[in-house]
Amino acid sequence: MQTVSFQLYSARNFQPFSGIFRILADAGYKQVEGYGALYASLDDAAIADVKADLDRNGLAMPTAHFGLDMLEGEPERVIAICRTLGIEAVYCPYLMPEDRPTDGAGWHAFGARLQKAGAPIRAAGLTFGWHNHDFEFFTLPDGTVPLDHLFAGGPDLAWEADIAWIIRGGADPFAWIAKYGDRITAVHVKDIAPKGENADEDGWADVGHGTVPWADLAKALAGSPVRHFIVEHDNPKDITRLATRSIATIKAF
Numbered sequence: 001m002q003t004v005s006f007q008l009y010s011a012r013n014f015q016p017f018s019g020i021f022r023i024l025a026d027a028g029y030k031q032v033e034g035y036g037a038l039y040a041s042l043d044d045a046a047i048a049d050v051k052a053d054l055d056r057n058g059l060a061m062p063t064a065h066f067g068l069d070m071l072e073g074e075p076e077r078v079i080a081i082c083r084t085l086g087i088e089a090v091y092c093p094y095l096m097p098e099d100r101p102t103d104g105a106g107w108h109a110f111g112a113r114l115q116k117a118g119a120p121i122r123a124a125g126l127t128f129g130w131h132n133h134d135f136e137f138f139t140l141p142d143g144t145v146p147l148d149h150l151f152a153g154g155p156d157l158a159w160e161a162d163i164a165w166i167i168r169g170g171a172d173p174f175a176w177i178a179k180y181g182d183r184i185t186a187v188h189v190k191d192i193a194p195k196g197e198n199a200d201e202d203g204w205a206d207v208g209h210g211t212v213p214w215a216d217l218a219k220a221l222a223g224s225p226v227r228h229f230i231v232e233h234d235n236p237k238d239i240t241r242l243a244t245r246s247i248a249t250i251k252a253f
Contacts, residue, residue, distance in 0.1 A: 005031035007232040034064035065093040089127035111153025129158030137169030162188040181224035208249025
């Protein structure tokens with residue numbers, strides 16, 4: 001298993017981040033992953049303050065999410081933020097339901113759009129790719145799957161594979177790792193609670209305390225170029241519990 005990171009979106013309801021950074025450092029993390037709302041509205045001085053706070057806690061931010069609007073509209077700003085924070089890999093994380101294509105041609109065109117949006121990011125020497133949810137695995141009317149079309153339209157896109165969302169999309173993560181493992185540069189390590197449990201946490205669980213076979217998945221991912229294993233939970237009740245139990249599970253793989 002590579003270096004363990006933590007997606008800061010998981011801690012959005014447990015502010016301030018200065019306190020979160022200390023919790024993560026105490027739990028043994030050396031890396032975090034940023035997300036759009038964390039830095040998109042900050043000025044240069046505030047971005048520098050985030051970097052200083054990370055440094056004080058011995059944390060790096062090698063990966064980050066940026067929304068498509070910012071990637072297409074302000075690529076120079078994205079790159080500047082990456083330079084300040086030390087970000088090496090950028091992932092576009094989401095597509096609103098009303099913006100999602102409804103056929104293969106539309107998904108292919110969206111992949112081409114991502115390919116174009118990522119061009120200045122890649123030209124700056126950074127990795128650029130897509131982060132999946134469940135909807136990329138919902139079968140289209142012709143029986144095909146959106147992710148295949150997206151990657152066909154974006155031949156240079158890396159993939160930050162969110163394994164639990166693949167499962168929630170009704171797909172087999174092992175099959176998709178086998179198919180596109182050469183694109184996987186980061187993985188979201190999250191877990192799904194047994195059916196009917198953790199309803200107040202949207203059915204998610206701390207890593208190792210759910211149903212996702214992470215020990216086997218780690219072996220399947222061993223042949224991919226993945227560099228970052230990033231703990232995430234979309235709606236945890238206890239951020240310290242999530243951080244400590246999840247990293248303990250991953251270190252035992």
